[in-house]
Amino acid sequence: MSDVAKAAGVARVTVSRVLSEPDSVAPATRAAVQKAIARLGYVPNLNAGTLASSRSRIVGAIVPTLSNAWFADTMDGLAKVLAKTGYQLLLGQTAYETEAEEKLVDAFIGRRVDALVLTGTSHSKGVRTKLRKAGIPTIECWDLCDDPIDMVVGFSNEAAGEAVAAHLLARGCRRFGFLGADEDRARKRLQGYREAIARSGAGSVVVQSATPPSSIDDGAAGLARLLESEPGLQAVFCSNDTLALGALLECRRRAIAVPRDLAVVGFSDLPVAAACVPPLTTVRIDSRGLGERIGTLLEHRLGRDAPEGARVHDVGFSLAIRDSA
Amino acid sequence: MSDVAKAAGVARVTVSRVLSEPDSVAPATRAAVQKAIARLGYVPNLNAGTLASSRSRIVGAIVPTLSNAWFADTMDGLAKVLAKTGYQLLLGQTAYETEAEEKLVDAFIGRRVDALVLTGTSHSKGVRTKLRKAGIPTIECWDLCDDPIDMVVGFSNEAAGEAVAAHLLARGCRRFGFLGADEDRARKRLQGYREAIARSGAGSVVVQSATPPSSIDDGAAGLARLLESEPGLQAVFCSNDTLALGALLECRRRAIAVPRDLAVVGFSDLPVAAACVPPLTTVRIDSRGLGERIGTLLEHRLGRDAPEGARVHDVGFSLAIRDSA
DNA sequence: GTGAAAGCGCTAACAG
DNA sequence: CTGTTAGCGCTTTCAC
Numbered sequence: 116m117s118d119v120a121k122a123a124g125v126a127r128v129t130v131s132r133v134l135s136e137p138d139s140v141a142p143a144t145r146a147a148v149q150k151a152i153a154r155l156g157y158v159p160n161l162n163a164g165t166l167a168s169s170r171s172r173i174v175g176a177i178v179p180t181l182s183n184a185w186f187a188d189t190m191d192g193l194a195k196v197l198a199k200t201g202y203q204l205l206l207g208q209t210a211y212e213t214e215a216e217e218k219l220v221d222a223f224i225g226r227r228v229d230a231l232v233l234t235g236t237s238h239s240k241g242v243r244t245k246l247r248k249a250g251i252p253t254i255e256c257w258d259l260c261d262d263p264i265d266m267v268v269g270f271s272n273e274a275a276g277e278a279v280a281a282h283l284l285a286r287g288c289r290r291f292g293f294l295g296a297d298e299d300r301a302r303k304r305l306q307g308y309r310e311a312i313a314r315s316g317a318g319s320v321v322v323q324s325a326t327p328p329s330s331i332d333d334g335a336a337g338l339a340r341l342l343e344s345e346p347g348l349q350a351v352f353c354s355n356d357t358l359a360l361g362a363l364l365e366c367r368r369r370a371i372a373v374p375r376d377l378a379v380v381g382f383s384d385l386p387v388a389a390a391c392v393p394p395l396t397t398v399r400i401d402s403r404g405l406g407e408r409i410g411t412l413l414e415h416r417l418g419r420d421a422p423e424g425a426r427v428h429d430v431g432f433s434l435a436i437r438d439s440a
Numbered sequence: 441m442s443d444v445a446k447a448a449g450v451a452r453v454t455v456s457r458v459l460s461e462p463d464s465v466a467p468a469t470r471a472a473v474q475k476a477i478a479r480l481g482y483v484p485n486l487n488a489g490t491l492a493s494s495r496s497r498i499v500g501a502i503v504p505t506l507s508n509a510w511f512a513d514t515m516d517g518l519a520k521v522l523a524k525t526g527y528q529l530l531l532g533q534t535a536y537e538t539e540a541e542e543k544l545v546d547a548f549i550g551r552r553v554d555a556l557v558l559t560g561t562s563h564s565k566g567v568r569t570k571l572r573k574a575g576i577p578t579i580e581c582w583d584l585c586d587d588p589i590d591m592v593v594g595f596s597n598e599a600a601g602e603a604v605a606a607h608l609l610a611r612g613c614r615r616f617g618f619l620g621a622d623e624d625r626a627r628k629r630l631q632g633y634r635e636a637i638a639r640s641g642a643g644s645v646v647v648q649s650a651t652p653p654s655s656i657d658d659g660a661a662g663l664a665r666l667l668e669s670e671p672g673l674q675a676v677f678c679s680n681d682t683l684a685l686g687a688l689l690e691c692r693r694r695a696i697a698v699p700r701d702l703a704v705v706g707f708s709d710l711p712v713a714a715a716c717v718p719p720l721t722t723v724r725i726d727s728r729g730l731g732e733r734i735g736t737l738l739e740h741r742l743g744r745d746a747p748e749g750a751r752v753h754d755v756g757f758s759l760a761i762r763d764s765a
Numbered sequence: 766g767t768g769a770a771a772g773c774g775c776t777a778a779c780a781g
Numbered sequence: 782c783t784g785t786t787a788g789c790g791c792t793t794t795c796a797c
Contacts, residue, residue, distance in 0.1 A: 126784050130777060141782060156573075161550040162490045163774035165788045171487065175531070182728065187512035191505055194533050201710055203547060204531045208519050222528060225486040245481075259563045331715045357711070368781065386682070390656045390689045392717050394526070403507065441790065451768045456792060466766055487791035491773045 116161065119369035122151035134159055157320045167360060175223035176232040177207040177216060179298070180328050183355070183382045185235065189256070193232065202229070202417075209234075211298055217241050224249050237262040237269060238298050247361025252416045254409050258300050261430060266416075268409055270426035272300045275398045275432050276307025279380050280404055282396075282434060286313070288350035288378055289318040294337040294362060295354035296327040302355055304382065322346040323356065333417050334361020335368075342369075348377060350440065356381035356388050359395055364440065367392075378408050378440035394437035405430055441484065443592075447476035459484055490552055499738060501557040502541060504530040504623070505653050507682070510708045511559065514581070514731035518557065523733025527554070527742075534559075536623055536652045540567050543626040549574050555734065555738050557652050561585040561592060562624050577741045579734050584754060593734055593753035597625045600723045600757050601632025604677050604705050607713035607721075607759055609636070611702055613675035614643040619662040619687060620679035621652040629679055629707065650683065659686020660693075667694075673702060681713050683704035684720055688764065690719075703765035719762035730755055 120127045121328040125144060132140050133148040140148070143153055151157075165171040174197055178186040194204040202219050205228060207219035220242050233242075236259070236266070247263050254266040258272055283291065291312055295301040305322065312318050323341045325333040334353060337360070342348055354361035359381030366373050373379055373393055379399035381388055389396040408430060415424070450469060458473040460541070465473070476482075490496040499522055499763045503511040532544035541558070545567050548556055555577040558567075569588050571578050578590040582736040583597055608616065616637055620626040630647065648657040648666045659678060663686070666721060667673055674728050678684035686704030691698050695755050697720055698704055705720035706713055713720040733755060738750070 127774090128776075128785085129783060135776085137782075144782080154569075158549050158570075160545055160552065160774050161547070162487050162493070162496065163789090165487045166485070166491050166791085167774080167776040169789075181506065181519070182509070182516045184507070184509055186510070187509070188507045190531075191507045191533065194506070194531060195535070198533070203551075206519060206529045207517075208516065208523070208529050210520070221483055221778070225483050226528075227485065227487055230715045234458070245483075250479075278472055297786085331711050360712065360715055368716070386656050387712050387716075389718075390685055391712075392692070417494065452790090453768060453792080454766090457767085460792085464766075469766080485790050488773090489792070491775085492792040494773075671796080 116157070117382035119148065119151045119155055119157050122155060123148045134291050143313065156433065158230065162338065163240045166293075169227055171227045171229055172202050173226065173228045174202050174217075174227070174230045174232065175205045175207065175228035177209060177219050178234050179211045181206070181208065181264050182328055183357075184354075184385055185400065185402040189409075192406025193410045194206070196407050200414050202413075207363050217245075220245055224251065229417055230254070230257060230407055232413075233264075235299050236263065238264070238371050245337040252413065254412065255329035256405060256409060259427065261427070263337070263426055264308065264410065268412065268427065268430060270400065270432045271306030271307075272303035273310075275382070276304040276309075276431075277311040277326045278434055279304075279398060280308045280315075282310035282436070283315060283352070283378060283440065285352045286350075286374075286378060286440065288346050289321045290345060290349045292341040292345060292348050292351040293354070294334065294341060294358050295324050296329050296350055296358070298327050301354035303351070308352055313325055315334055321348070329355050329357045331357055331361040331364065334358035334363070335365040338365040350378040350380070352380045352382075354382055356383050356385040356395065356397055357398065359439075360391060361388065363391060363393075363395065373436065374440045377406050380440045384435050388435070389437065393439050396437045396440040397435050399433045399435040401430065441482070443561025444476045444480055444482045445471065446681065447480060448473045469529045490613060494552055496551045496552045496554055497527050498530050498551065499527050499555045499557065500530045500532065500544075500551070500553035504534050504536045504557050506531075506533065507653055508682075509710055510680075510725065510727040511545065512658055513727035514734075518735045519726035519731075521559065521732050521739065523741050526593060527738075529572060536557075538564065538735050542570075545570055549576065555579070557581060557734055557738075559671065560624050561588065563589070566664050568603075574583050574605035581734060583628065584752065586752070588751055591737065591751050593730065593754065593755060595725065595755055595757045596632075598632030600707070601629040601634070601677070602636040603757075603759055604629075604723060605633045605640075607638035607761070608675045608677070608694070608703060608705065608765065611703060611765065612698075615670060615672050615674045616643050616645045617666040617670060617673050617676040618645055618647045618679070618694050619659065619676055619683050620649050621654050621668060621683070623652050624650045626679035629677075633677055650671060653678050654682045656682055656686040656689060660690040661681035661686070663687040663690045669701065675703040675705070677705045679707055679720055681708050681710040681720065683713070684722065685712065685716060688718075704738075714759070714762065716765075718764050720761050721762045721765040723759040724758045726755065
């Protein structure tokens with residue numbers, strides 16, 4: 116930077132200003148500086164900037180895994196929006212191990228990320244206190260709760276479970292199954308599903324859980340086990356579309372007619388859900404839109420004013436009713 | 441850090457050493473420092489460390505988009521391996537826009553990433569020179585070439601295209617189609633495919649391209665157009681599984697028997713490829729393994745020794761022959 | 766095994 | 782609109 120300053124015949128601050136607030140510099144000076152920058156191929160050291168200003172223009176995000184298309188899509192949407200305002204995405208994966216989260220949070224705080232995005236709303240006490248103490252804008256996502264660490268943007272997993280139950284109940288199903296990944300949000304879906312069924316007084320639920328990340332094979336195997344414990348199963352709600360695809364596959368193998376003999380419902384509405392046979396009835400979540408919403412919210416929050424808007428943002432869900440249920 | 445040093449009755453350097461090279465500090469001193477760190481809840485500022493040492497423990501990666509499962513899987517594998525050695529992943533997306541890459545590279549160099557991962561082997565001159573000048577370990581991936589910027593790990597897209605052609609030719613197909621995303625690697629697959637068919641002297645190829653990122657609908661629409669220009673089409677090679685899934689869907693709609701009336705081949709072997717109807721014949725790429733391999737290579741390269749191994753790493757591909765071709 | 770001094774390259778705050 | 786003066790919080794020498 117000193118070299119650039121010297122070449123342009125100005126002070127270092129001026130170079131700094133041309134880079135961060137070009138409008139605050141006289142056009143002629145600015146042009147000279149920009150010319151020097153180009154000529155010398157100068158690339159500013161952003162770490163030094165971060166150290167001096169304690170603003171990194173980096174947003175950290177923690178997801179269980181990128182290999183679930185729904186989280187990948189959320190990150191895609193988020194990164195895309197952030198890029199527009201010059202922010203970058205630092206990514207962390209927990210692989211569904213809760214202890215991993217706290218370490219990642221430490222590392223992110225250590226890097227002075229300007230904001231943090233977490234998946235889900237259940238976090239260790241350490242995570243909550245560290246984040247509150249650090250005062251970093253934080254967004255929890257893919258779920259909803261009343262007392263977010265800072266902000267939460269997502270939808271009610273319980274309500275989604277209820278909506279699925281209501282649909283299945285209306286179709287006349289009475290013997291229910293749930294095939295779910297063993298993780299927090301899937302459990303909430305089960306809770307809503309189970310309670311709605313219990314309230315109706317009209318059925319029982321057998322449950323089979325699978326270790327995340329979910330695979331199509333897990334779905335097939337899970338359905339097989341469900342069928343063992345409840346041969347008269349009439350409907351199965353899978354906590355994600357991957358498991359549902361596996362269940363559908365197993366039905367085909369066993370010549371179980373879907374939805375006549377067994378209704379199958381998924382979750383998240385992956386692109387393939389509409390393309391498989393039979394087309395899968397599922398809970399539609401706009402994963403990419405969720406990420407974009409998070410990005411927009413952050414953009415707003417990190418702006419000059421920081422207006423502290425609503426803490427809870429419900430982006431909702433809908434039922435994509437197709438042929439499988 | 442000063443606080444910790446004071447609390448432990450040592451100098452700041454000692455705290456620094458406990459953090460970076462614990463073994464170089466006497467056990468008793470180390471314990472005292474660690475206690476102070478825990479008691480004060482001290483989180484080191486990694487940016488300051490980066491500034492002083494010019495090592496960031498961050499690896500930058502640029503992909504076209506995360507919403508293609510194959511790239512997401514590669515990033516998943518990469519991030520997982522890097523995390524083990526305390527590295528983090530800074531992610532950039534180009535959305536298939538070539539100009540975006542250079543800006544991202546600048547930003548990454550500005551952050552002093554310890555290494556950079558790029559998708560593909562065709563990059564602007566600016567990117568190549570900047571990277572060479574910066575001397576950052578760089579890995580290009582998802583393709584192969586003879587003169588990588590630094591290292592390349594992937595497979596030959598041309599060879600994959602040839603292998604598909606050979607398989608289809610052996611099945612007796614003579615009227616070929618190619619349905620491909622409009623991007624570099626897909627074009628290479630087409631090239632290999634086309635040349636192998638030409639060499640056999642046994643057929644023609646009609647081509648239809650789609651704007652990335654690919655969708656199932658693009659695949660369906662693309663096949664429809666291909667069928668218009670060549671009603672006697674016997675085989676179609678799709679540059680990715682998403683397009684192939686769409687093609688399969690369109691076949692079902694039109695009651696075209698696959699593979700009897702039309703053979704369909706995909707690329708990358710997504711989990712659904714084995715689960716759809718009919719199961720999709722495709723080129724299998726171990727996307728996650730690719731990312732892991734990159735991670736391992738980087739880990740090695742960034743280690744104390746930096747042994748400068750091979751520059752070109754061919755991870756290969758294989759044909760997953762199922763029912764669709 | 767431990768410490769003192771000297772920056773890393775930038776931005777903040779204040780002058781002018 | 783531009784410059785001066787101080788750091789930001791670490792790690793690197795090099796002594797001891």
